[in-house]
Amino acid sequence: MPDTSLDTEPPTKTPSRAGFSSRLGFVLAAAGSAVGLGNIWSYPTQVAENGGAAFVVIYFLLTILLAYPALVAELLIGRYAQSNPVSALEKLPENIVWQPVTRLTALIAVLMICLIFSFYSIVGGWIMGFTLSPLLELLSFNTAAHWLETFSPARNLLLAVLFTIATLAVVNGGVKDGIERWSSRLMPLLIVLLLALIAFVTTQPGAMEGLKHYLVPDISRIDTSLVLSALGQAFFSMSLGVGAMMVYGSYLSKTSNLPTVAFQVCMLDTAIAFLAGLLIIPALFVALNLGINIYSESGQLIHSDTLVFEVLPALFGALGSFGVPVAIAFFCLMSIAALTSSISMLEVPVSCLIERAGMNRTKASTLVCLGVLLIVALVTSSFDPLFGAIVTLTTQYAQPLNGLLFCLYAGWLMGRNRKLQEIRKGWPEVEQSLFWRIWPWYIRIVCPTLIAIIFLAEH
Template identity: 50%
Template structure:
């Protein structure tokens, strides 16, 4: 069997792992959560909870991955010494494949809106109308194109695929966000958006709903529980200091989410100033697909000629964010099929891509009943439960001396560090309880 891949540099890993964490949710979910939950008060709670809850679970995945040098199924089988571990790995494999199947549909919509900006520039009105009109043909075609883009990167393996493209795409994502922030901030109405984003309403800071929302955002934005970080961790060199590496990933992810807020919230208030409706009937800010495919395109239209170019850059940003996440999702099942079943990487990648495409097509043909159902099943129920099980494996099942020995590879003095004094008991007692409470609140809300 071919040697396992490995990230060639620390920067390559941090950008790939942060790319996995930085997805469409950061760009449309985080900003509206902030604006609806006390502005900067939410940002503050989110940052605290990202390190109190998401970072310890992220570390559990990275340590398990590097220690076992395996895909999720084999890794959890090794540390648990039982079929329960392997079954959990299969559960993660199925969950991440389902997430990718609906994610590819949304990314396909991003792709069609991106191409619409080009057809607008060329004056092809009929093509533009088709590109932004919902239809099975459009949805399935662009979902397929997006999945092919994802697969073509993953076929290159770790160094020549995932790392090579993450190192290109992530800096591009940062540059595009910053340029758009600068431009949007010069427009009328942006100041109101900055106020909504940056002025904290501290009376909300202990609101249970705000805490649950911030906890959920912190947990899901780092793509935890489904094995992406575990698999990426398995490609990290033994020489790396894992706690600092994990902290770098968390900081980049938080940074992108905060930057996205600096772009989206002022842009929404610019839209409001230009006569676009940005609040729903209940008074909450519009979020999710309606924000991306209704509010912001309406804003771009009010900008005149320059709006087409701003839309072009914005949807390019959305495609990059989607791609950096989708390559990590596809790598989870690919790593399993290549390592456990002995199939060559290229056919494994394309066979699994076809399988995901079939699931995506099934969702597209049953959009009303399946789309929301699959999203809830995976992100609301499956992901937090997988995170809970990972904490139990790392805190209760896996031998502590093996964990310490693994961490010592990158830092001989790690047992005297604050990380080692806190993390083992924290992931054992605090994280499972907090995740369980969050899960209970989310399903009873």
């Protein structure tokens, strides 16, 4: 579609919109959104369930080939529009015929991120419970400690409520004083804890076998199911296809080099995913060495949705008194990862309500959290059929498909000149770069085609 609006700019941001105070603040916040349970809960589980190092190779390839270009597209749309994802996609087409389509896509993305936030709240609640449990044991509150680690609808709901309240408290602080401040503090702490735990676990008996499983690929394990799982994991880990990066992009300074910032976020997320696998996969084999079952007789992973909550506490318990501080450190790590992602999830619908319904931040965030908790109550009351179904719907279907549509919209509905002008604001020489020679047609044709091929091959 020809670009007839080279100099056309979207409406300036409203007074209620804020922004990140620095590029580092943005990178830490956006990486915090990406670095979450997708890295520390879902990614190691996918690795253990899908061929170990074979999954790692495909995951990293798809991150570079598909997730990074899609991340640039989402950040670009958000920064260009300077508005929430629904308004951004609604205003993107030059031909108004496409506006209902892009608006519907955005609304579906917002609904999906609310569903993701609902299961995230449940898992985040579990993490809070496992963090508090060893502390209560140290204080001799053994009954309460046991209750926090025992699966039940009441425990799941209560802890999910507490996790949601923690997320609400951060988001109510706003972009700079809430999201950026806490992400800038929590991300460095997460990395320090992760490295310390890796150093400990890799010295334990059985860890070397886990490292071999994680680092030496068996190419024969690669099939269409593994590739689709890796694609879904890449989009889930990077918070793509649900508007989170779009809304963060809208808070990004116009003077920032957008492709470089996107690459920094992508590499930080991928590095932490790799480190998380370097911690958890050897830890699983340490547990196996201690006689704790990981795989069933048929070779299937036991308790895939709750793996780290079933196997790792048993491992920490087998370590004796030294296992208590290790358990506390590990679940503190997971709590930080969960919170840095959940705040970006909540920010998406909150930004929509603030800008489209005229609500203040506190009212909007409270309303969204109440809606999410209604979903949580439903899921916790019928956990087995609903939890896995929501995870599969959102991460393996909705995120890749929405990511495909976002690529198409950025590639075809946003003219080449508008894309160039937006990127130029932070990178004046971009037109002479290798990035600009590849990315515009890559996002139009290659990304959507590859995503569609991978998706259709499995279905």
